[in-house]
Amino acid sequence: MVKGYGKNLGTKLIAIFLGIILWLFVYGQQNPLNTPEFTRTLTNIPVEIIGANRDFQYIVTPSTVDIVIRGSQDVINSLVNREHKATVDVRGLNEGIHNLPVSTSLSGAVIQSIKPNYITVVVDPILTQEFPISLRTVGDLEExxxxxxxxxxxxxxxxxxxxxxxxxVSKIEVVLNLEEIEESGKLSVPVNILDIYGKSINTLQPNISNAIIEFIIEGDLDQGEFPIGYKNLQQGLKVTLSPATVKARFPKNINRDNIEVFVNLEGLEEGTHTVLLLSNTEGVELQRETIEVKIQR
Known part of the structure; x- marks a missing residue:
């Protein structure tokens, strides 16, 4: 009787031992204590737009988010070294301001939170509009x-x-500097897109960047280009003038063939000199006052 009881006891102990091993195995599969989880924040993840309509502009604020992830150390390390993106779906949105949820997906990790999880999207329609170009002058014309x-x-x-x-947009203008005008002609000048404060607007696409200003001028003076002569050069020397011609304006009642422009080289030795331009005719306005002369043998 005692002998049979001992035999049954051994069998029971073996069964209990095997049951404990089986339980530990199953529990270990469900709760892998050897793979602890960690959290990490991925910062400044860019937000991309899904479903954009080319007839609208979308302004996203903020343009980046932070994503907090949870997972094993190996998974987190692999994700940290990758490029990630968050998305916002704008399909079907009309003009206006919208608060939209941010989405993302990361393989192998749990997304614990997205900060912020909602962002503001401003939807603005793209327009095509025609504006007149106005002209503004600066400076003064010559007398x-x-x-x-x-x-x-x-x-x-x-x-x-x-x-x-x-x-x-407050106005579109081109600027003409009158001080640059010497005769009738044309100038290509940039077109300026300005706001109410006179500041440039660079966020619009124009069909032209420059406009042509054509101007006609009249006056009491004629103008022309004259050769520059010289007087009183010492014997045995030669001279080079730079420049050799000069532009000038003169009264209409004067025959241009009678106008003489020259430099006086009296007393000048070899070398380079800056000398005064002179004219034999009263009322002639020379474009420059001096030239350089090089005197040599």
Missing amino acids: GIVLKDLSITPNTIILIGPKGEMER
Whole structure:
């Protein structure tokens, strides 16, 4: 009787031992204590737009988010060294301000949180609009010159851009510096897109960058280019003038063939000198006052 009981006891102990091993195995599969989890924050992840319509502009604020992930050390280390992105879906949105959820997906890790998890998206329609070009002059014409006519080609500009930026446009202008005008002609000048404060707007796409200003001037003076002569050069020397001609303006009642422009070289030795330009005719306005002369044997 005792002998049979001992035999049953051994069998029971073996069964209990095997049961404990099986339980530990199953528990270990469900709770792998040897792979602890960690958290890590991925910062400044760019937010990309999904479903954009080319007829709208989308302004995302903020443009980056932080993502907190949880997983094993190996998984986290592999994710830290990759490029990641978050997305926001704008499909079907109309003009206005919208608060939208941010989404992301990371293989192998649990996304614990996205900060912020909602961002602001401003939807602005893209417009095409035509504006007139105005002309502004600066400086003064030289005495005796009158500006008779001015024209701009083209006289309008077409802008493409978001509605919010288009509404900032106060005027489109070109600027003509009158001090640069010596005779009738044409100039290509940049077109300026300005807001109400006179500051440039660079966020719109124009169909032209420059316009042509054509101007006609009249005056009491004629103008021309004259050769420069010299007087009183010492015997045995030769001279080189730089420049050899000069532009000048003169009264209309003077025959240009009678106008003489020259330099006086009296007393000058070999070398390079800066000398005064002279004219034999009263009322002649020379474009420059001096030239360089090089005297040598």
